[in-house]
């Protein structure tokens with residue numbers, strides 16, 4: 001599995017990476033992007049199996065990133081955010097996101113929510 | 120809906136925030152965090168060397184703050200990312216404190232059971248003897264935790 005983590009916080013990208021490893025997922029490679037625009041650039045020349053994206057980011061936010069990515073790829077995208085309001089989650093799903101993980105999360109939460117993508 | 124937080128919601132919010140801080144630090148592998156004392160202040164004044172502040176709006180309006188020493192700030196960030204302190208750059212510390220404030224606010228949202236709470240992007244400051252004030256009309260609860268031999272203060276202004 002190749003995973004792309006899109007988040008403007010390098011600390012949060014490390015936390016997510018650590019959580020994925022603690023959850024015990026078989027990961028071949030983790031790619032990182034600092035905003036939606038960089039995420040699209042990564043996707044334009046690399047293939048990944050799962051994308052985890054933050055919501056609030058400079059240049060291009062998570063929602064715009066999902067909309068733009070969906071024009072070309074169908075890779076599962078899971079939002080990782082404290083913006084857990086139902087309206088926002090529904091908006092993300094309607095725009096093409098596959099799921100949502102609330103921050104803070106535990107390795108168990110990651111296992112439960114992301115397990116199906118590793119099956 | 121916005122505006123001052125009704126008195127009956129202040130206590131549950133502060134409790135949710137406290138529990139969230141303990142949860143976040145515990146799940147992020149900090150072993151010894153203990154609630155030490157709680158005070159009421161008439162202003163929102165954050166004191167420390169490593170501070171994070173975040174505005175809360177929507178269903179409730181307020182401010183959340185975190186403050187500790189540079190040593191503990193660095194130690195906390197090193198533990199949540201799983202890297203040793205000497206591998207961390209100064210900007211990792213501000214980034215980490217800001218994300219820590221965000222995680223604790225996110226946990227508070229989930230635990231408070233009040234829908235429509237929004238968190239603004241947090242800000243963080245690292246330096247010697249920081250004293251930062253955010254003007255507000257609400258009272259601030261200053262909750263002190265013991266973290267190892269050090270202290271960490273949580274500011275709840277609702």
Ligand SMILES: [Mg+2]
Nearest residue numbers: 008054056057
């Ligand atoms: Mg962000």
